Amino acid sequence: MSPRARTTRPPGVDLPDHPDRLWSPAEPKRAYDVVIVGGGGHGLATAYYLAKNHGITDVAVLERGWLAGGNMARNTTIIRSNYLWDESAGIYEHALKLWEGLEEDLGYPLLFSQRGVLNLAHSLQDVRDSVRRVNANRLNGVDAEWLTPEQVKEVCPIVDISPDVRYPVLGGTYQPRAGIAKHDYVAWGFAKAAADLGVDMIEHCEVTGLDVRDGRVTGVQTTRGPIAAGKVALAAAGHSSVVAGYAGVSLPLQSHPLQALVSELLEPVHPTVVMSNAVHVYVSQAHKGELVMGAGIDAANSYRQRGAFHVIERQMSAALELFPVFARAHVLRTWGGVVDVTPDASPIVGLTPVEDLYVNCGWGTGGFKATPGVGWCYAHTVATGEPHPLNAPFSLERFTTGKLVDEHGAAAVAH
Amino acid sequence: MLLIPCPWCGPRDEAEFHYGGQAHVAYPEDPAALSDEEWARYLFFRDNPKGLFAERWSHTAGCRRWFNAVRDTATNEIHAVYRVGEPRPVIA
Numbered sequence: 001m002s003p004r005a006r007t008t009r010p011p012g013v014d015l016p017d018h019p020d021r022l023w024s025p026a027e028p029k030r031a032y033d034v035v036i037v038g039g040g041g042h043g044l045a046t047a048y049y050l051a052k053n054h055g056i057t058d059v060a061v062l063e064r065g066w067l068a069g070g071n072m073a074r075n076t077t078i079i080r081s082n083y084l085w086d087e088s089a090g091i092y093e094h095a096l097k098l099w100e101g102l103e104e105d106l107g108y109p110l111l112f113s114q115r116g117v118l119n120l121a122h123s124l125q126d127v128r129d130s131v132r133r134v135n136a137n138r139l140n141g142v143d144a145e146w147l148t149p150e151q152v153k154e155v156c157p158i159v160d161i162s163p164d165v166r167y168p169v170l171g172g173t174y175q176p177r178a179g180i181a182k183h184d185y186v187a188w189g190f191a192k193a194a195a196d197l198g199v200d201m202i203e204h205c206e207v208t209g210l211d212v213r214d215g216r217v218t219g220v221q222t223t224r225g226p227i228a229a230g231k232v233a234l235a236a237a238g239h240s241s242v243v244a245g246y247a248g249v250s251l252p253l254q255s256h257p258l259q260a261l262v263s264e265l266l267e268p269v270h271p272t273v274v275m276s277n278a279v280h281v282y283v284s285q286a287h288k289g290e291l292v293m294g295a296g297i298d299a300a301n302s303y304r305q306r307g308a309f310h311v312i313e314r315q316m317s318a319a320l321e322l323f324p325v326f327a328r329a330h331v332l333r334t335w336g337g338v339v340d341v342t343p344d345a346s347p348i349v350g351l352t353p354v355e356d357l358y359v360n361c362g363w364g365t366g367g368f369k370a371t372p373g374v375g376w377c378y379a380h381t382v383a384t385g386e387p388h389p390l391n392a393p394f395s396l397e398r399f400t401t402g403k404l405v406d407e408h409g410a411a412a413v414a415h
Numbered sequence: 416m417l418l419i420p421c422p423w424c425g426p427r428d429e430a431e432f433h434y435g436g437q438a439h440v441a442y443p444e445d446p447a448a449l450s451d452e453e454w455a456r457y458l459f460f461r462d463n464p465k466g467l468f469a470e471r472w473s474h475t476a477g478c479r480r481w482f483n484a485v486r487d488t489a490t491n492e493i494h495a496v497y498r499v500g501e502p503r504p505v506i507a
Contacts (some may be wrong), residue, residue, distance in 0.1 A: 225479065241464075300471070301463065301468060301488050303465045304488075308416040308430070310430040399460075
């Protein structure tokens with residue numbers, strides 16, 4: 001055994017053990033003040049803030065599978081707020097500020113690690129867009145820096161910054177407060193805290209219909225029987241079109257598979273989060289040691305939680321272009337989730353044409369980072385019947401008024 | 416990866432194709448006459464069913480022709496392919 005092996009503890013040894021049961025599974029009651037459709041991160045965070053901020057505890061979270069078994073279990077856990085437009089910076093920065101106090105607030109470890117995010121630029125237009133975004137971020141109170149290739153190398157030594165590659169690194173934006181968190185712990189933390197405040201967690205309960213009378217929603221039909229509701233809050237991510245359709249509400253969404261993958265466990269080699277749009281991939285290293293990578297959606301609409309292998313191949317070649325050191329790492333696992341994408345790559349959070357029916361959807365490939373922020377704002381929307389100022393710009397009406405929040409490309413959004 | 420039966424070239428890998436979204440969306444006959452809501456509906460709203468979906472594909476790395484397919488988005492099974500201009504086939 002080498003001296004190094006004797007002194008290095010295996011990755012992950014300091015992580016907490018798998019927890020005991022954190023909440024009691026509830027039997028559905030006949031009626032609730034608020035029914036939340038979808039027990040992912042957003043639904044759970046909404047339930048928590050409904051109880052905590054608004055004192056509304058007669059709440060059920062309905063989940064067709066198990067809690068946080070959809071996109072919450074499948075995302076690449078990147079947290080950042082360096083979006084271009086004011087509206088986006090508002091809600092994502094609100095989320096990031098909540099992340100910074102969330103472990104204490106929930107009384108639960110989330111492995112929230114502010115290791116920073118680098119968004120690389122590979123062309124002169126990339127550079128101009130990136131510098132513009134840094135300036136916009138600073139005006140909005142979001143921490144952001146422009147780094148030269150050498151500075152990129154200092155932050156993340158394994159990035160190849162040699163000028164003789166197909167897409168050389170011309171620099172990058174850096175948000176030091178960005179980072180990652182352990183997605184399962186985030187869900188469990190919210191679920192436990194919400195359950196402690198009296199929220200019912202109802203798993204294996206699929207919503208199969210919405211009861212609408214005189215333009216107002218009055219309850220939900222489920223595989224575990226009908227449940228009356230004062231208000232219904234949709235948080236069904238990839239299945240939002242299906243669920244909203246039960247009330248005759250159509251949404252400007254297209255559902256696509258989004259794939260991700262992890263490598264085998266490796267020694268710590270990657271200290272931050274690196275994203276690149278031109279060489280399309282985003283990479284971080286989980287606490288346990290896996291390299292976690294994702295890229296763009298599969299082109300064709302689908303509700304299957306799997307995608308095509310050529311999309312994985314493309315993202316692996318992008319990763320190798322940026323990180324030649326990955327050449328000998330093995331892919332351990334690939335998977336897919338179903339994401340709901342809007343025409344302007346911004347979410348829809350707010351009211352619907354049906355009274356007392358609210359919608360939170362369209363987060364596409366980037367909903368995880370917003371979890372506490374959208375939970376906060378969506379809870380406000382449901383509790384008061386009016387959008388919170390931070391989600392007001394993300395109304396369904398913007399597609400009619402034309403006041404889009406066009407983050408396609410603008411925000412280093414990786415599609 | 417999908418195996419897509421191009422009406423001209425036969426079954427080919429998905430990687431040879433470009434996706435075109437929902438089929439049979441006609442450009443409005445008189446766009447200026449539409450209300451904002453109608454225009455929004457044409458511009459931004461497309462069907463997103465979990466089930467049968469009529470969609471456009473282009474065989475970009477093959478014959479380079481557009482065609483339509485009816486695919487089940489819950490299973491990815493392709494039930495029919497047909498040429499542009501032909502009506503959507505009825506799937507039992």
